[in-house]
Amino acid sequence: MAALDFTKRPRRLRVNAGVRELARETRVSEKSLIYPLFITEGSGVRNEIGSMPGQYHYSADTVGEAVASCLDAGADKFLLFGLPEHKDETGSGAWADDGAVQNVLRTLRRDFPAALLISDACLCEYTSHGHCGVVENGKINNDKTLELLTKTAVSHARAGADIIAPSDMMDFRVGAIRAGLDGAGFEDALILSYAVKYASGFYGPFREAAKSAPAFGDRRTYQMDYHNVREALREAASDEAEGADMLMVKPTMSYLDVLAGVRAQTNLPLAAYSVSGEYAMIKTAAAAGLIDEYAVMCETAIGVYRAGADMLISYYAPELARAIRKGDIG
Numbered sequence: 315m316a317a318l319d320f321t322k323r324p325r326r327l328r329v330n331a332g333v334r335e336l337a338r339e340t341r342v343s344e345k346s347l348i349y350p351l352f353i354t355e356g357s358g359v360r361n362e363i364g365s366m367p368g369q370y371h372y373s374a375d376t377v378g379e380a381v382a383s384c385l386d387a388g389a390d391k392f393l394l395f396g397l398p399e400h401k402d403e404t405g406s407g408a409w410a411d412d413g414a415v416q417n418v419l420r421t422l423r424r425d426f427p428a429a430l431l432i433s434d435a436c437l438c439e440y441t442s443h444g445h446c447g448v449v450e451n452g453k454i455n456n457d458k459t460l461e462l463l464t465k466t467a468v469s470h471a472r473a474g475a476d477i478i479a480p481s482d483m484m485d486f487r488v489g490a491i492r493a494g495l496d497g498a499g500f501e502d503a504l505i506l507s508y509a510v511k512y513a514s515g516f517y518g519p520f521r522e523a524a525k526s527a528p529a530f531g532d533r534r535t536y537q538m539d540y541h542n543v544r545e546a547l548r549e550a551a552s553d554e555a556e557g558a559d560m561l562m563v564k565p566t567m568s569y570l571d572v573l574a575g576v577r578a579q580t581n582l583p584l585a586a587y588s589v590s591g592e593y594a595m596i597k598t599a600a601a602a603g604l605i606d607e608y609a610v611m612c613e614t615a616i617g618v619y620r621a622g623a624d625m626l627i628s629y630y631a632p633e634l635a636r637a638i639r640k641g642d643i644g
């Protein structure tokens with residue numbers, strides 16, 4: 315009898331494409347992708363964002379083109395950010411019924427009834443100081459911020475948002491927003507909570523795009539410390555207890571352990587946000603000829619799902635949808 319050779323056994327499940335398909339552990343669908351869009355006031359705007367090559371500032375009247383092409387690729391869920399022309403101390407543009415997000419929600423609801431619309435609710439794009447809350451004596455007043463966030467969420471729901479995504483990281487905002495939505499008759503509007511959002515250097519390109527870099531200090535009194543993971547589980551648990559319908563972890567690449575931890579703890583749908591800096595790193599390294607953009611885009615996206623995400627918010631959403639439809643991933 316020939317000597318037994320055990321060395322090939324671990325590789326047997328990779329022997330050909332069909333077997334690899336059967337043995338695949340992570341399956342993804344273009345239906346789980348969410349594409350962020352930056353909406354300005356005014357009309358006729360279609361400007362490429364310098365810090366995020368391939369992403370654009372649109373106005374409510376021009377964004378339809380981007381939405382249509384994304385739908386064509388198979389990705390039909392959108393996360394909307396508004397960029398006001400005028401910012402003020404309290405961020406009053408955030409809950410203006412004719413604000414950029416409110417306008418685009420109404421337009422897209424009318425023109426693309428099949429699209430799922432998620433609105434980012436935060437004040438930092440709207441405040442003159444760039445912080446996500448009310449500033450008093452150089453500090454963020456958590457509880458005063460809750461009232462403004464709630465008004466913002468209600469105005470988004472009124473304009474047609476399916477899901478509100480609060481990204482401010484104030485304490486108790488999920489409970490406050492839930493009560494506000496219910497009180498205004500929007501029981502069916504969901505909350506996707508940015509439950510675990512780290513104070514991260516990876517948001518740099520976004521802040522340039524939104525002109526929302528804090529004018530003083532930083533966001534470390536409300537966003538999370540990246541040394542901590544148990545704290546992330548507490549944040550996720552409290553948002554769940556306050557009534558969040560879905561949770562999010564953000565960013566992705568440096569936080570896959572956090573994603574896996576939250577996955578193990580919650581039965582809520584779990585989103586991951588691959589943020590502007592992650593996108594910009596891939597773009598610039600590829601432009602420098604150092605990596606293959608398509609390959610790295612696919613690999614990083616699948617890593618996020620493998621770690622436990624049910625859905626992925628990505629600036630690559632249309633390209634990822636195409637990659638899934640082609641069968642390169644999925």
Ligand code: PBG
Pocket residue numbers: 434436438446481482516517518519520521588589590591
């Ligand atoms: C608003 C908000 C930010 C991002 C999403 N919502 C910026 C921040 O917290 O500074 C970052 C998204 C990205 O970098 O792609 N609070």
